[in-house]
Amino acid sequence: MKILVCIKQVPDMESKFKVNSENTWYDSGDLAWRMNEYDEYAVEQAVQLKEQQGDADLTVLCIGPDRVKETMKKALAMGCDRGAHLQDDESHKREPLEIASIIAEYARDKEFDVVFTGMQSQDRGSGQVGVLLGEILDMSCVTTVIEFGFEAGEIKVKRELEGGVKAKVKTTTPAVLTCQLGLNTPRYPTLPNIMKAKKKELLSSPAADLLKVDSRQNTQTMYFPEKKGVGLVLEGEIADLTDELIKILKEKTGVLA
Amino acid sequence: MEFTREIYWNVGHGFLTLGPMYLLAFAAIGVLVYGFMQRMKVYRQGQALNRTDQAGARVGDAVKSALLQTDVSRVKLPGLFHGLFFYGFFLLVIGTTLIFIQADFTDLLFGIKFLKGNFYKIFSITLDLAGLIAIVMLGALLVRRYVFKPEGLETKKDHGYMHALMFVILITGFIIEGARMAVTELGTPLAGWSPVGLIVAQGMSGMGEESLRLVHKLTWWFHFLLVIGFIVSIPYTQFRHIFTTSVNRFFADRGPLGKLTTLDLEDEEAESFGVASLTDYTWKDIFDADACTLCKRCQDRCPAWTTDKPLSPMKIVNQIGELAFNGSEDSLVDTLGKDALWACTTCRACQDICPASIEHVSKIIDVRRSLVLMEGEFPGEEVMTAMEHTEVNGNPLGFGYASRGEWAEELDVAVLAEDSEVDILYFVGCYGSFDKRNIKVAKSFVTLCKEAGVKVGILGKEEKCCGEPMRKMGNEYLYQTMAMENIETIKNYGITTVVTTCPHCFNTLKKDYQDLGLEIEVVPHAVYLEKLMNEGRLNIRSEELNCTYHDSCYLGRHNDIYEAPRKVISAAGGEIVEMEMSRDQAFCCSAGGGRILADENIGTRISVKRAKMAAATGAPELLSNCPFCLTMFEDGVKGAELEGQLVPRDIAEILAERVEPEKA
Numbered sequence: 001m002k003i004l005v006c007i008k009q010v011p012d013m014e015s016k017f018k019v020n021s022e023n024t025w026y027d028s029g030d031l032a033w034r035m036n037e038y039d040e041y042a043v044e045q046a047v048q049l050k051e052q053q054g055d056a057d058l059t060v061l062c063i064g065p066d067r068v069k070e071t072m073k074k075a076l077a078m079g080c081d082r083g084a085h086l087q088d089d090e091s092h093k094r095e096p097l098e099i100a101s102i103i104a105e106y107a108r109d110k111e112f113d114v115v116f117t118g119m120q121s122q123d124r125g126s127g128q129v130g131v132l133l134g135e136i137l138d139m140s141c142v143t144t145v146i147e148f149g150f151e152a153g154e155i156k157v158k159r160e161l162e163g164g165v166k167a168k169v170k171t172t173t174p175a176v177l178t179c180q181l182g183l184n185t186p187r188y189p190t191l192p193n194i195m196k197a198k199k200k201e202l203l204s205s206p207a208a209d210l211l212k213v214d215s216r217q218n219t220q221t222m223y224f225p226e227k228k229g230v231g232l233v234l235e236g237e238i239a240d241l242t243d244e245l246i247k248i249l250k251e252k253t254g255v256l257a
Numbered sequence: 258m259e260f261t262r263e264i265y266w267n268v269g270h271g272f273l274t275l276g277p278m279y280l281l282a283f284a285a286i287g288v289l290v291y292g293f294m295q296r297m298k299v300y301r302q303g304q305a306l307n308r309t310d311q312a313g314a315r316v317g318d319a320v321k322s323a324l325l326q327t328d329v330s331r332v333k334l335p336g337l338f339h340g341l342f343f344y345g346f347f348l349l350v351i352g353t354t355l356i357f358i359q360a361d362f363t364d365l366l367f368g369i370k371f372l373k374g375n376f377y378k379i380f381s382i383t384l385d386l387a388g389l390i391a392i393v394m395l396g397a398l399l400v401r402r403y404v405f406k407p408e409g410l411e412t413k414k415d416h417g418y419m420h421a422l423m424f425v426i427l428i429t430g431f432i433i434e435g436a437r438m439a440v441t442e443l444g445t446p447l448a449g450w451s452p453v454g455l456i457v458a459q460g461m462s463g464m465g466e467e468s469l470r471l472v473h474k475l476t477w478w479f480h481f482l483l484v485i486g487f488i489v490s491i492p493y494t495q496f497r498h499i500f501t502t503s504v505n506r507f508f509a510d511r512g513p514l515g516k517l518t519t520l521d522l523e524d525e526e527a528e529s530f531g532v533a534s535l536t537d538y539t540w541k542d543i544f545d546a547d548a549c550t551l552c553k554r555c556q557d558r559c560p561a562w563t564t565d566k567p568l569s570p571m572k573i574v575n576q577i578g579e580l581a582f583n584g585s586e587d588s589l590v591d592t593l594g595k596d597a598l599w600a601c602t603t604c605r606a607c608q609d610i611c612p613a614s615i616e617h618v619s620k621i622i623d624v625r626r627s628l629v630l631m632e633g634e635f636p637g638e639e640v641m642t643a644m645e646h647t648e649v650n651g652n653p654l655g656f657g658y659a660s661r662g663e664w665a666e667e668l669d670v671a672v673l674a675e676d677s678e679v680d681i682l683y684f685v686g687c688y689g690s691f692d693k694r695n696i697k698v699a700k701s702f703v704t705l706c707k708e709a710g711v712k713v714g715i716l717g718k719e720e721k722c723c724g725e726p727m728r729k730m731g732n733e734y735l736y737q738t739m740a741m742e743n744i745e746t747i748k749n750y751g752i753t754t755v756v757t758t759c760p761h762c763f764n765t766l767k768k769d770y771q772d773l774g775l776e777i778e779v780v781p782h783a784v785y786l787e788k789l790m791n792e793g794r795l796n797i798r799s800e801e802l803n804c805t806y807h808d809s810c811y812l813g814r815h816n817d818i819y820e821a822p823r824k825v826i827s828a829a830g831g832e833i834v835e836m837e838m839s840r841d842q843a844f845c846c847s848a849g850g851g852r853i854l855a856d857e858n859i860g861t862r863i864s865v866k867r868a869k870m871a872a873a874t875g876a877p878e879l880l881s882n883c884p885f886c887l888t889m890f891e892d893g894v895k896g897a898e899l900e901g902q903l904v905p906r907d908i909a910e911i912l913a914e915r916v917e918p919e920k921a
Contacts, residue, residue: 012649015657030659030718034649188633188641191522191530191734 001056002110005046005080006103006117006129007039009064009071013122024219025092026123035071038118041179044186045148046116047079052150057081059112063102063207064091076197077189083200088207095217096124100132105210107137112174114155119144119178130178140171144180260447261373262381264360266437267473275361278481285488292492293500296547299581303540308508319506328506328612332554338397345391346423349430352384381450385434389453392427395420409553415494422487429480431457436473440466498550502613505548508541509614515605515764515815517622519772520733531626531731534589535580542620546578548613555607555617558838560845561600565860568600570607570617577620590624596859598624599636603729603850604810609841625731635730636855643854644732651721651739652687653854662717664689664696668703672717673750679714681706681785682752684766686759687722688884694891695758695884701913702758702782708916709794719746725761728769730851737773740765744775758782758909760811760883761849767816781812782909783822783882790828796917799830804911805876806833807867807890808843809883822882822908829915834874844870846893848885864893872903879905 011017011031020027035043043060050056060080062068065088072083086102088094094102107115115134120127127143134141146166147158159167160180189197232248234241249256268274309315322328326343330336355372363369372380399420402412435457442448443462448455461469491497520530532538555570556562562569576592579585590598598621607617628634635641643653650658662672664685671679683706689699706713721739728736743766747755757763760781767779780788789795806826812818819840826833838844847863857863868890871879879890890905897903 012657014650014655016659030657032649032658034645185638188629188635188644190633191630192528194734 001053002112003046003050003056003058004061004107004112004115005042005058006061007043007071007075008036008121009033009062009068010036010121010123019222023221025222033067033071035074036118036121038120038179040186041183042116042118043075043078043080044184045179049114049150050079059084061103061106063088063099065089069202072202073197074189076200077194078187081200083202085202085204086207086210087204095215096126096128097132097213098211098215100129100136101213102207102210103133104136105212114173115176117178119180130176134176139174139176141176142169142171143178145177146180146182148183259373260377264356267470268477281485285485288489289491296492300540300544302536302581303538303543306539306541308541311511315507319503322506323503331610335401338394341390342394342398345387345394348383348387349391352380378450385451385453388427388430395423409556411551419494419496422483426480426483426487429476429483432476433473433480435461436469440469495550497547501548502550505544505614510616513768515618516768517619522734522737530630532623533627533631538577542577543581545615546574546581549574549615550613552612554610558606558610560602560604560847560863564863564866566600567594568597573597573620574615574617593624601850602845602847602852604845605814606845609814622729622731626733629731630734639856640730640854644727644735647722647727647735652691653722653726654687654691656691659718661690661720662715664699665703665715668700669707670703671712671714673714674717674719677714677750680712682755683713683715684755684757684762685715685720686757686762686884688888689758692884692888695887698758698884698907698909701909704913705786705795705909705916708918709789716746723762723765725765726851726854730854740770740773744770744773747775753777755779756782756785760809761885764811764815781818783812783825784818786912787821787825797829797912798915798917800915802829802831802878802911803876804831804833804878804880805836805871805874807871807879807881807886808840809881809886810845810849812882813843814841825908825912826880829911834876836870836874838870846886846889848889853885862896864889865896868893868897868899868903872899877902877904879903880908880911881905882908
């Protein structure tokens, strides 16, 4: 069995974001990088499937600048066999179809049976890459997977729908699955596996060679929403608080008029 | 008359006495040696460890600890009983040895007798009273064990046998003495030099000489056989502690206090890290089990055990011993129990009080290392999340690394990347940097330094978690990653003095980083502030303050710093009402050993227990010196419903309130 897991490196969401000088994306200074949360579920599930199958080969793929290799090493330490780094310093500017098509070009002749990826990225959140990839490669695609089983060539998954509704879906390989929170608890890499990961194959090649579509979208501007009113917490003695509250209500509202 | 007595009186000096006597004595010693050699095979299942360096000092400490009973007497009453029993027993052994030397050596070969005259008088009364003291103390120990039954004291068959044997040996000793005196000494001035023997002799005097001689002879042989039985049973019962506990003092860890071994993670040959099975432990870890006397002092003080968690340091040590001696194939981790292993706060209360020099904490951390590094296991998902936060942002709280220095932005604090000409590097730590409550402490410390004219620098976003909680949780890899980055940064700025407000950072930078190549002066804020005050650079107004003081484990038991914080507090006008468990006996706040990262799901809450102890002093303020303690006490005060009655604060905060501007 051949398995592919596609991951993205994203900034830690606790970072302090600033909009870049072109007003089209966030500035990459002072950010801490990590694996997209949903992709961690994808990697974990891919490794579990590989362990279940025994003789499976699991490739982790990531598009981005050289720094993404650090995140790929974590996937390798979690149990992926080899890494395909598609080098692209401009990946943050690419729309979902471009990303999906790069991956599709990479995967086209490699006969992957199952492709896992996150249901969306934490930074762009378009949620399209997995779906577009399935479409381009003419593979079945199931989104928002929260349970996964593989038996006798058949994939059985549980999906999470809006409002907590669940659905059970069967499909055959080859298939693309996009993973949702709740699918599994990603493992913590063991030290021997971290050491082994350093020696695993991690090949970089230019993503540009695989880009066969033109961009159809462009981000015009990116900005923080304007602050519209803020909450106010009053602290102190109750007597003072009452006075203060009445004053505010008088000054700023008409309720006491 | 000559003050002396005939050795071997009534039993005879001939071959019929000495022959079987020596034969049995040598056989008994043979069995003793054989017994220990068998046990040595078991110890040798463990890995190598050098514990014979500084041999002179080791011998000195072992002899001192045994002869002065320094370690065992740290717990008052049982310590007194044991100590006096030991002296009684020890004097009797010396007395018997002197008899042996005279009868079978100096007198036999050279006709020299030294057990006579005034020396004999002293000899006689000393041994007589030693026997009495030994009997009384043995009685006290027996009453304690079998009547009062202190909670947690495990009584085994061994103990019954040992008490009975000692009793009968001592009693028969007096019967032999009494019978001999009834025949030879009654009415002579010598009799008064054996007051206990005299009473026994008077009691027996009605029996007539022939009966007395028969009783004497039979009892003598019976007594002798019991002693042989004693010698033979040493390796096979807890009598072995006479040897193993004193020898373990020789093999004791000689510090630095509480320092863990630094694993070589680059070792390509290493197939595993940490301890996964019995034979991964060192021989000392197995020997420790043989030195344990089940005195349960460790268990009594264990913050986990006393709040109904499954960890008892005593049980851990003995479970390891049982696996080793039973040749059991059972899994080490399952035997010790994961919940027990994760419950340790590394407070060192067990190790500090242990009279047998046992090293409990490293045994637990070693297994944690295996669980984390080899299995990727943690006590809970929250701990794994904290580890991941630390990997990404260099702090377990999950804040963005770039905001680490923000707390100091409005203060006059140099960030080394911009200005590295500073007097001290303040290593703020994760809690001082990110935790609201502890930012107040960090700000107080900076204020104090400023008033004292000290230029403070911080690393800001270049500072990483010191790695201590991760290390104690077993994640040596993440610890070393953090440590290496911090060391490189600190070295780059050519810093000579680091001051910390977190004792965990202090302990780690000072001791643990040495193994990774950082050797600089690291000072905890309590000590640093005391120094500034002593030098007259920091003027603190004395203002009434009723408080109690909590010794953090890492300033106290891990570093023996008890006075500096107390001096600082009293200089500020603080009247400390000490808690029942303070100084080296202080009860942990619950957050050490990486437990700060973990939820406390089993038993009752340690922090609540400690808060109640503090409240019991009646003092309205609970002062401490550690961000973990402070965090836990804020929690514990709420849990114990003591809000408004007990206010937890750091010493830096009370000083900052009382600081006077520098006099011109």
